[in-house]
Amino acid sequence: MIDLRNQAAVVGFGYVPFGKRGQYAEKGHLRLVVEAVAAACADAGITPADVDGYSSYYTPIDPPELFEAFGAKQLRYTAQTWGGGGSSMCGAFQNAAMAVATGAADYVVVHKVMTMEAGARYGQAFGQMGQGVPSIGGPFQYSVPYGLQAPGQMFALAARRHMHLYGTTTEQFAHVTMHARAMAANNPEARFRTPITVEDHHASQMIADPLRLFDFCMETDYGCAVVITSAERARDCPHPPAYIASAAVGAPFRYGNALMSFYNQPDEDFASSGQRAVAGEVYRMARMGLADMDVAMVYDHFTPMVITSLEDFGFCAKGEGGPYVADGNLGLDGPLPVNPHGGNLAEAYTHGMTHVNEAVRQIRGTAINQVPGATNVLVVGGAGPSPTSGMILTGSPE
């Protein structure tokens, strides 16, 4: 068995300034990615023509288009992880790590992009989400006729189930957003920097009961790119490497979570993130546990899913996620700071890519809300569409 632990590292990241919905429609997907890749390569001390591999998840961009755009000599690796949204995001880093560690490619870029040019819109009914066809097949055919047409509606049922089973409250949901806003307050790049209260949260529009507007991340036009290379090459890059201690994707049988319309899973999973198994893989492969982490990036598309992710990655016991977030445990003074950049909820919704950026910044010691001495960073992919994912980055490879 080959041990992939710390054999690859993140050596650069780049992105275009976060835009509001439709802001980059004219610029388009390819141009956004090209600018992000160029910025990431500059950060890594290489040129885009050095990139010989591309890895992503749920992207509209073909690697050959990208590598042609940069005049690279040879495209040597491509992969895309399955899964919707940002659930499988860490799988893109897993594939990139495998590729550079085995010499399939020298520098692999993980990229992700979204503009509203393509007709696909988050938060709208699935029949309008870019499929361009009037009929709905696959598992959605069984849920859409009953009103489960959009992610918000699906996650609402999981949120309600958690409330029913564990007494979780919408006040606790509010605390997740309040924390994100507090972290973003001094982040000049964050889109939502105004602090809010529980009352502000409760006054925001009800979208899919019990989820209000402030329980949703915001739609963002963005382009993001991250450069991964082998541990050997990483040591020659300008910034301290963020080694990939582990990266995994996973989904348990009868995984359903908020997408419970697809599957008929046991009750206990109904209110989970579906991430317990992948959490175990992430810790096992890294030979580290949650107690070894200095800071955590938790995918926060919907506030209740932060609560379930925290439970399933071991921050607190099952059912105690609500009190955990309301008691201030996410803050910089808490036992394990979460999303010091403001996350999807307050900085920008980039399907998890900026969670990786912030993880790298924390390891480099250059974050705005720097956790002193941060070395080991947990990154949690989105709870929701199957499969989900996670990874651990570290500044100390031994």
Place this chain on the structure above:
Amino acid sequence: MIDLRNQAAVVGFGYVPFGKRGQYAEKGHLRLVVEAVAAACADAGITPADVDGYSSYYTPIDPPELFEAFGAKQLRYTAQTWGGGGSSMCGAFQNAAMAVATGAADYVVVHKVMTMEAGARYGQAFGQMGQGVPSIGGPFQYSVPYGLQAPGQMFALAARRHMHLYGTTTEQFAHVTMHARAMAANNPEARFRTPITVEDHHASQMIADPLRLFDFCMETDYGCAVVITSAERARDCPHPPAYIASAAVGAPFRYGNALMSFYNQPDEDFASSGQRAVAGEVYRMARMGLADMDVAMVYDHFTPMVITSLEDFGFCAKGEGGPYVADGNLGLDGPLPVNPHGGNLAEAYTHGMTHVNEAVRQIRGTAINQVPGATNVLVVGGAGPSPTSGMILTGSPE
């Protein structure tokens, strides 16, 4: 650097009986894949619930659907290689090999399926190829208005270029199909077993000058699956393992080939398969050359692309592919037998999956047209859409 060579192996394959166009429309993609996976697992001596990873290329099937169908405990790996058709097919095996060799998963299935149920049709204009939208974006917007709407039209220009530069003839194209039919004559599963002559070839309908009907592979409804596991586990499987000595994807800069409508590449590439670079990677990673091969599986969607693939993988010098195929070098008595099962042109068009099946059979010694003592088998992915791919399987891992 981690050496992936011979760290993973193909231990089983399975498929549904090859169908004609639309034969499995009612059965549907998921059911076809499920049956193929079940057959592949039986061949590998495992149960489908043991499969914890899925890898593919250009597939309509989501891994979570598959693993749910089998009641697997945990999905631990998913990846899809970019690229259209079967060009990148060996990349799916590369990803599978990386996953099992690094312990990300125990058993990864590479699957591929096609029925005509989905509206997507090979050989029809791109505007009708399943996109479901009336507009055409990306690189196709520059070629479709000029009549390059379907693969046959695009490959026709590359074929004509090869004829112009090297004096290649349509008689030589015919010999590629004649060889395939000859090989398929005693293959009871082959769809086209009737031998043909040059006259038969020339009498077949002209589709996209200079390509006639008998220069095209046939549309096939199919479901195929292959099981990959680690070298350690492979030794416990019922059949001799086919170790993955190397697997690579690649595309050179300004790769255009038959899809020359996309890019403006140098003249010498215009008539190539675009595979010279990936051929070098495949041989380098395996630490073997063409002279070490005992039999070769060459993707044969269009007869002229077999000629260019042979040239670029070193079977003959550039421009000499036409005489090479016409002189009988592909046969069982030739220097390196090619596609003893009949290939895409005569057995079934499965986007390259049956080339892998036959490679495994040759290594096991169970092929109908068995090459005596076959140990090392070259597999060449499709010339055409970027990136392309190749791999070497071996029965002798040292």
